[in-house]
Amino acid sequence: MTTKFEKLKQEISICKKCVLSETRINVVFGEGNPNAEILVIGEGPGKDEDLKGLPFIGRSGKLLDKILADCGFNRQEHAFIANIVKCRPPQNRAPFPEERLSCIPYLNKQIDLIDPKIIILLGATALNGLIDKKLKITKVRGEWINWNGRLVMPTFHPSALLRNSNLKKDSWEDFKKVVDKYCELVDSKHCYATLF
Numbered sequence: 001m002t003t004k005f006e007k008l009k010q011e012i013s014i015c016k017k018c019v020l021s022e023t024r025i026n027v028v029f030g031e032g033n034p035n036a037e038i039l040v041i042g043e044g045p046g047k048d049e050d051l052k053g054l055p056f057i058g059r060s061g062k063l064l065d066k067i068l069a070d071c072g073f074n075r076q077e078h079a080f081i082a083n084i085v086k087c088r089p090p091q092n093r094a095p096f097p098e099e100r101l102s103c104i105p106y107l108n109k110q111i112d113l114i115d116p117k118i119i120i121l122l123g124a125t126a127l128n129g130l131i132d133k134k135l136k137i138t139k140v141r142g143e144w145i146n147w148n149g150r151l152v153m154p155t156f157h158p159s160a161l162l163r164n165s166n167l168k169k170d171s172w173e174d175f176k177k178v179v180d181k182y183c184e185l186v187d188s189k190h191c192y193a194t195l196f
Helices: 002-013 047-052 060-068 097-114 123-131 157-162 167-184
Strands: 036-040 079-083 118-122 146-147 150-155
Touching: 002 097, 036 060, 036 097, 036 123, 060 157, 060 167, 079 097, 079 167, 097 123, 118 123, 118 167, 123 150, 150 167
Parallel strands: 036 079, 036 118, 118 150
Antiparallel strands: 146 150
């Protein structure tokens, strides 16, 4: 498993399939436990992520880590964090459809190798890129989607919570559902260790 994961990481590190490769500093493969039961998927790297080659390390990343910690989760043990695209779109714009299409096969390989029980989609780009381009995050957030035999929870991107604090309550309700499902599918003792 680790060998296949490292091989995929090497393959992605030299990817030139779309124009994002021309402006990136680093490919952001992802970070966390490659055997995690939870896979968190965001939109794409921002400036900080591009500089360091790690996902979710700016303000949104700090908020994501706090949310995960409040749920009793962390990147090292419970989750792997990735993005729809592995290279930063210029000026942090949303990735174009052709850029998403170039990168999705890599994400699908990550999903197959990690084999998570739960996928959390952060924001519209992740939802549209992985599941269906017609879905609206405001309509389906908080509802479990069965996708390719996996349970998927769409919720708001942490950057949306930073822009609009009114969304935090809904997001927290979504993450509570994730904890409940994790307790049901993975570790029943986790619920006793997590305070809501």
